[in-house]
Amino acid sequence: MDKKKKTPKQIAALVCVGLLVLLYVVTLVVACLNFPGADRLFQACLVATVGLPILLWIYMWLYGKMKDRFKEQESEE
Numbered sequence: 001m002d003k004k005k006k007t008p009k010q011i012a013a014l015v016c017v018g019l020l021v022l023l024y025v026v027t028l029v030v031a032c033l034n035f036p037g038a039d040r041l042f043q044a045c046l047v048a049t050v051g052l053p054i055l056l057w058i059y060m061w062l063y064g065k066m067k068d069r070f071k072e073q074e075s076e077e
Helices: 010-031 037-077
Strands: none
Touching: 010 037
């Protein structure tokens, strides 16, 4: 069996998937329970559910830009 080395993008995506699953579970639990501040925690979970993939995309985009910049600098030397 051929094992491939995981790239930083794959690792970041797997971490994001794990965090999203955790957020879904927390959101479900908070929605079912009624305690002080539950409404704010529920809102925060929903915002994080949307914001986390966006932040991951920005991270991967910036990583690609920085990687390209370093390759250009190495080729000029």
